[in-house]
Amino acid sequence: MKRLEGRIALITAAGSGMGRAGALRFAAEGAHVIVSDLDETAARVVTDEITAAGGTATARRLDVSDLEALREVFDWIEAEFGILHVLYNHAGIPGASGLEVTPEQYEKAMDINLRSAFFATQYAVPLLKKAAPHASIIFTSSTSGVVGSPFSPLYSLAKGGITVFMKAVAKRLGPEGIRSNAILPAMIETPMLSEFFGRDAGADIESLKADFAKKVPLARAGSPDEVAAAAAFLASDDASWVTGTALALDGGLLA
Numbered sequence: 001m002k003r004l005e006g007r008i009a010l011i012t013a014a015g016s017g018m019g020r021a022g023a024l025r026f027a028a029e030g031a032h033v034i035v036s037d038l039d040e041t042a043a044r045v046v047t048d049e050i051t052a053a054g055g056t057a058t059a060r061r062l063d064v065s066d067l068e069a070l071r072e073v074f075d076w077i078e079a080e081f082g083i084l085h086v087l088y089n090h091a092g093i094p095g096a097s098g099l100e101v102t103p104e105q106y107e108k109a110m111d112i113n114l115r116s117a118f119f120a121t122q123y124a125v126p127l128l129k130k131a132a133p134h135a136s137i138i139f140t141s142s143t144s145g146v147v148g149s150p151f152s153p154l155y156s157l158a159k160g161g162i163t164v165f166m167k168a169v170a171k172r173l174g175p176e177g178i179r180s181n182a183i184l185p186a187m188i189e190t191p192m193l194s195e196f197f198g199r200d201a202g203a204d205i206e207s208l209k210a211d212f213a214k215k216v217p218l219a220r221a222g223s224p225d226e227v228a229a230a231a232a233f234l235a236s237d238d239a240s241w242v243t244g245t246a247l248a249l250d251g252g253l254l255a
């Protein structure tokens, strides 16, 4: 079943992990995917994978913390496609751990995790309106965006902002036929998971992961494909009555 046939979808940070899996899944569902990432080579590898599988995609280098570059991507989408059906604000970083954070570390985390999603949404609205009522925004928040993380207060601050912003957007843009939802992943096996657990000097990443997995009712890590399946649902008309929802993809962590 191709639920995204003829749709145009932009995914940020789509060169790896869940973003990559989402790009492959959206393309398999029929969407033309704009695979954007800070790492242009990674974005190209993903578009090559999509093309090899019979789908269509375009690679774009995009550092989401660069607002001028972000704006340019939407100007380019306007010129190239004239419409956008799905905006998947996926980019994010763990940021510094603890509370001893410098202003520079604070700004970097906020720019990439939060400011980027705000402005991408603002820039996308005129294009999404043209796709209504088939328009959908998906935000990647985190379980740390609904319960506080003692390890990552800065990350919780940013992802909590994403979760509430998603709800505000659902209320504001719902009447325009644009849906807005968030995914709350936890413990998904990607390079970022190791980065997350490896922030403190001398951290034993594998034992920290194993300790965390013990808190997860399903007792394992999740896969990027499991997240992509949910993202494809939220992007599609199967979710036509779903907006303002924060969907936990956490193996039951928040239960």
Ligand SMILES: NC(=O)c1ccc[n+]([C@@H]2O[C@H](COP(=O)([O-])OP(=O)(O)OC[C@H]3O[C@@H](n4cnc5c(N)ncnc54)[C@H](O)[C@@H]3O)[C@@H](O)[C@H]2O)c1
Pocket: 012, 013, 014, 015, 016, 017, 018, 019, 036, 037, 038, 039, 042, 062, 063, 064, 065, 090, 091, 092, 093, 094, 112, 140, 141, 142, 143, 184, 185, 186, 187, 188, 189, 190, 191, 192, 193
């Ligand atoms: N992995 C997890 O368990 C987990 C849990 C909760 C939330 N998340 C969220 O998922 C998202 C990404 O995680 P992942 O696990 O798929 O990561 P990943 O490590 O597989 O990929 C991260 C990608 O982000 C790109 N990137 C980094 N900085 C960027 C920037 N400034 N602009 C554009 N792209 C940039 C990298 O080049 C890389 O391709 C983040 O928002 C993260 O907070 C992950």
